Structures are given as C-alpha cells and as structure tokens.
Amino acid sequence: MAKSPTPAPGASRRDRLASFEVARKAEQRRRSIGLFAICGVLALALLAYPIYLFVDDYRARNATITDFGPAAAAAGCDPVATNPATGNQEHVADGTQVTYDRFPPDSGSHYATPAPFTKHFYTTADRPAVETLVHNLEHGYTVVWYRAEAPQDQVDALSDIAKTFGSDDYDPADKFIAAPWSEADGGPFPEGKEVVMTRWTADGANPADTTKQQGVRQACGQVSGAAIADFMTQFPVTNSPEPNGA
Known part of the structure; x- marks a missing residue:
C-alpha cells in the first residue's frame, strides 16, 4: 500500500x-x-x-485418418490374428455379463440393441456395456478398444481419429467405434499394447454361414490412423454377419 x-x-x-x-x-x-x-x-x-x-x-x-499417429509400420502392431467366431444372433438379457474367450472380445453373445451409429468415441464415463458393443461388431463395425489407462496423447489421437468419421448421415463406411477396456471388464489388456482393433467377419456371399465367420483382431503399441485404415480396408463392412444393420 x-x-x-x-x-x-x-x-x-x-x-x-x-x-x-x-x-x-x-x-x-x-x-x-x-x-x-x-x-x-x-x-x-x-x-x-x-x-x-x-x-x-x-x-x-x-483431417484424414492417416494424419494421426505414426505410420502403420512404426505403430508396434502384432500380426492380424483370426479365430472362429461365436455368438451369431445369440442375444442375452440386458445386464447379463458374458464371459468372452478373448480380451477384448471380437465376437460372442451380446445384448439385443447395439450402440448408436452417431457416436464414435467413448470414455470410461459413458461407454456402453461390452455386450452392447459386441453387437456392433456383428453389424460390421470396427471396434478399436483402447487401454483405459493409456497415455492421454494416445487417447487424444484416437478421439481425433473418431472425429474423421461422419455421424450426420448413415454411411456403412463410418461404422467405427473407439472404446476403453479395463481389466474389470473381464480380463487383462494385451501386454505392452495401447489399442486392439477388432472385427467380426463373415463370407460376403453368405453372411449367415457361421462356419466361415471369424473374430479378427490386431493389437498395436501406439494409436495409428494408418494402421486403423489398413485394418478397415482389409476387413470391410460388407464382410460381416449382418452388414445392413445400423
């Protein structure tokens, strides 16, 4: 003063x-x-x-999806793994916890209603039940599970990637969801990985043939838009058990 x-x-x-x-x-x-x-x-x-x-x-x-994260070759991705799919059109009552064979899941029994088409990114605060998102897999969605404790820069990159997909008008090419996975959801996340890309594939000529349905997954050490784009190109929406479902 x-x-x-x-x-x-x-x-x-x-x-x-x-x-x-x-x-x-x-x-x-x-x-x-x-x-x-x-x-x-x-x-x-x-x-x-x-x-x-x-x-x-x-x-x-x-932006374009490839603008985010390192090149696919630098993302520390494992080779794509496939296994017989289970749970085609097997609906369980909401609130039922399904025990899946793989963590995170790439197929299996699920709830009757999938998550809405309009939302592409979830946090631990608003993510639907795992069983809901498995239903999205049945409809041809690529679900990219990220480790719930992933570094913030990895989460932000995945959030930005999710924004490159449209939500205003229905387009099968925009069937993409990013969602967190924690050990409490049923099992541990792959060691040393931050994301696991998953798809539920089927024979495009005969989607109902369960003998040809597969769960497909690829785990990566970093979020890479280029790796996600490659994965989605390799496994298109049309090759899924119910490709016309929203």
Missing part, C-alpha cells in the same frame, strides 16, 4: 485527514485497475478455450 502524504508541520487535523483520504483513494484506484486486469485475463482465457476446442474439433473433422 502506498504511503500517505506526510502532512506539513503544524497542519490541521482536517488537512491530515484530507491527505489520508487522497492516499486511500489512490490505493483503491490501483486495486481496481489490478482487479480489472485480472478479470480481463480470465475473460480472455475463458473465451480462448472454447475457440481452441472449436478449432481442434474442426481440424480433426476435416
């Missing part, structure tokens, strides 16, 4: 009070200016953050 002006020797009590009042008002002005400056900075920050989110969202939605 600024020092009060020193009254002249012999100044009256009224003069001294006036001097103190001048100093008090000057201090109030300085505090008001400081508070105004702080409020201005906070207002700019509050305004800048939504703008940043808008720009980031716009950038992701107008």
